[in-house]
Amino acid sequence: MTQLALVIDLNVCVGCHACVTSCKEWNTSGQAGPLVDKNAYGEDPTGTFFNRVQSFEIGTYPQTETVHFPKSCLHCEEPPCVPVCPTGASFKREEDGIVLVDYDKCIGCKYCSWACPYGARELDEQQRVMKKCTLCVDRIYDESLPEDERKPACVLSCPTSARLFGDIHDENSEVSRAIREDAGYQLMPEWGTKPSNHYLPRRKTRVKIYKDELERVDNPLSKEERKRHNAPGTGPSLDDMTSW
Amino acid sequence: MHPAFSVIFLTTLIGAGQGLFLALFTGQIFSQFKLMPAQNDYNFYVIGSLIALVLMALGLFSSFFHLGHPERAWRSAAKWRTSWLSREVIALPATMIAIFVYGLAHYMGWKDPIFTMPGGTAVDATLLAGLVATVLTYTLFVCTGMIYGCIKFLQEWHTPLTVINFILMGTASGFTLATALSAYMGTDLTSFYASWAIFFTLLALIFRLASIQRNKRIKPRSDLKTAIGVNHNKIRQMSQGSMGGSFNTREYFHGKKAGFVKSIKVIFLILAFIVPLVLLGISLGSPSAYVVPALAILIQYLGLLAERWYFFADANHPQNMYYQQIS
Numbered sequence: 001m002t003q004l005a006l007v008i009d010l011n012v013c014v015g016c017h018a019c020v021t022s023c024k025e026w027n028t029s030g031q032a033g034p035l036v037d038k039n040a041y042g043e044d045p046t047g048t049f050f051n052r053v054q055s056f057e058i059g060t061y062p063q064t065e066t067v068h069f070p071k072s073c074l075h076c077e078e079p080p081c082v083p084v085c086p087t088g089a090s091f092k093r094e095e096d097g098i099v100l101v102d103y104d105k106c107i108g109c110k111y112c113s114w115a116c117p118y119g120a121r122e123l124d125e126q127q128r129v130m131k132k133c134t135l136c137v138d139r140i141y142d143e144s145l146p147e148d149e150r151k152p153a154c155v156l157s158c159p160t161s162a163r164l165f166g167d168i169h170d171e172n173s174e175v176s177r178a179i180r181e182d183a184g185y186q187l188m189p190e191w192g193t194k195p196s197n198h199y200l201p202r203r204k205t206r207v208k209i210y211k212d213e214l215e216r217v218d219n220p221l222s223k224e225e226r227k228r229h230n231a232p233g234t235g236p237s238l239d240d241m242t243s244w
Numbered sequence: 245m246h247p248a249f250s251v252i253f254l255t256t257l258i259g260a261g262q263g264l265f266l267a268l269f270t271g272q273i274f275s276q277f278k279l280m281p282a283q284n285d286y287n288f289y290v291i292g293s294l295i296a297l298v299l300m301a302l303g304l305f306s307s308f309f310h311l312g313h314p315e316r317a318w319r320s321a322a323k324w325r326t327s328w329l330s331r332e333v334i335a336l337p338a339t340m341i342a343i344f345v346y347g348l349a350h351y352m353g354w355k356d357p358i359f360t361m362p363g364g365t366a367v368d369a370t371l372l373a374g375l376v377a378t379v380l381t382y383t384l385f386v387c388t389g390m391i392y393g394c395i396k397f398l399q400e401w402h403t404p405l406t407v408i409n410f411i412l413m414g415t416a417s418g419f420t421l422a423t424a425l426s427a428y429m430g431t432d433l434t435s436f437y438a439s440w441a442i443f444f445t446l447l448a449l450i451f452r453l454a455s456i457q458r459n460k461r462i463k464p465r466s467d468l469k470t471a472i473g474v475n476h477n478k479i480r481q482m483s484q485g486s487m488g489g490s491f492n493t494r495e496y497f498h499g500k501k502a503g504f505v506k507s508i509k510v511i512f513l514i515l516a517f518i519v520p521l522v523l524l525g526i527s528l529g530s531p532s533a534y535v536v537p538a539l540a541i542l543i544q545y546l547g548l549l550a551e552r553w554y555f556f557a558d559a560n561h562p563q564n565m566y567y568q569q570i571s
Contacts, residue, residue: 020485045488052485054566056468058476066482069472071566084394086320086330107320108312111329113495114245117397117466119563122491128312185473188466188562191397199473 263418
């Protein structure tokens with residue numbers, strides 16, 4: 001069984017919102033219709049987005065850390081939004097585990113949005129149907145695209161490669177390895193929704209340098225030679241190597 | 245949650261309609277089983293069923309305003325195996341049809357006994373139709389309540405009290421309406437209905453207070469730690485990712501001050517329970533005056549509208565944690 005998902009590395013995300021705009025651009029131009037904006041340049045702008053980057057401050061100033069947190073549909077393995085849908089417009093695909101909405105069947109009753117603890121679903125103000133991240137289902141299987149571009153728009157746009165995409169049920173995939181080796185975790189695991197998207201935590205990277213590492217023990221020059229070599233005004237210079 | 249008036253009207257109107265039918269059938273049962281002098285005014289059952297149907301039809305009409313695509317509403321009967329909403333969509337018209345048949349049986353006077361029970365009670369078409377309609381009415385109550393009760397992370401709703409309260413408050417308003425109706429039509433059932441209405445209103449008040457008490461003590465199972473997966477006690481949102489509002493900021497927040505919500509709670513406790521109890525008590529003493537119970541049902545209905553508003557506003561959706569700060 002395939003379960004496509006995103007793995008988002010919070011240690012790498014810089015909160016640039018490139019994934020947000022790239023997602024919006026791709027998904028507003030597709031055949032499923034636009035992600036409508038209202039008052040885009042007005043006083044109270046609003047619009048449909050599949051993906052947002054939020055920022056959180058952890059700790060008390062000055063001991064703080066900023067975590068940028070991209071948030072989209074998590075394509076849960078036990079999606080609570082699917083069984084509550086009265087029409088069957090919300091469904092989870094058998095073949096790849098993507099949770100989708102059939103815009104032609106959706107009656108816009110918003111019940112699925114109540115049943116999602118993550119607030120991943122948005123009612124489109126113009127089309128009056130529920131919308132959410134599709135994992136760029138119209139892109140990842142498009143054989144007219146070069147193979148390395150058959151990825152969700154957000155993944156392709158991320159300048160720091162904080163977003164990984166793949167099959168989390170394939171234990172040899174890049175995403176599975178990242179989850180396994182970099183302590184990938186799920187959001188709100190307490191509700192049993194088993195989100196497929198995982199997040200990688202912030203990690204402290206510390207390099208311990210010992211003093212003897214600063215000097216090569218196997219340096220072919222002797223200590224005296226090195227001193228002489230490094231003293232300013234002495235030793236060979238570029239002028240010794242080239243003739244002008 | 246943001247209280248939607250379409251759903252507030254839907255749940256209160258069909259609740260009152262269902263309650264009114266239950267009141268009618270209770271009256272019939274009591275007289276049929278000779279616990280009360282036999283009732284001969286069949287107009288009362290016919291007009292009562294009609295009013296119940298009108299209330300439920302109004303509720304159904306109101307529910308369409310909740311939909312983005314009302315013209316596709318027929319699709320919503322599809323997933324009754326998994327969705328309580330779908331079950332309600334089936335149960336509501338089924339109950340209405342059963343109540344219609346019940347009223348029709350009274351109107352046509354189908355009183356010939358189909359069979360006689362061992363105790364000597366004659367079972368006729370009205371009794372059978374009423375029995376079916378009663379089962380469906382309770383099914384509908386359970387479906388409506390479970391739509392809210394089944395969402396486990398809306399902890400204010402995820403309790404048997406949700407279903408119990410929908411049943412009790414619907415029944416209470418229905419019996420109050422039946423009191424007013426019987427007083428207006430001059431049947432001698434007014435005191436009977438008034439005492440039952442007092443009983444159900446009191447019971448509804450007790451269970452509603454119980455749910456208020458329960459919800460006061462709820463410990464949210466999710467917090468910002470699990471929401472973003474950072475194990476730290478001091479987490480503060482700095483930006484929700486957009487400067488303007490979104491569906492997430494409109495659908496899940498009631499947008500009113502805490503004081504306003506609290507005042508609605510006091511208002512609904514007075515209007516839906518205390519005032520009707522007093523008026524029904526007066527009505528019990530003077531069964532012929534129909535203005536008093538009519539006032540009781542009007543005030544109780546207004547109170548129930550406030551109650552339903554509070555019911556939605558009271559529920560705190562975990563997604564709200566992600567939308568605390570614009571920037």
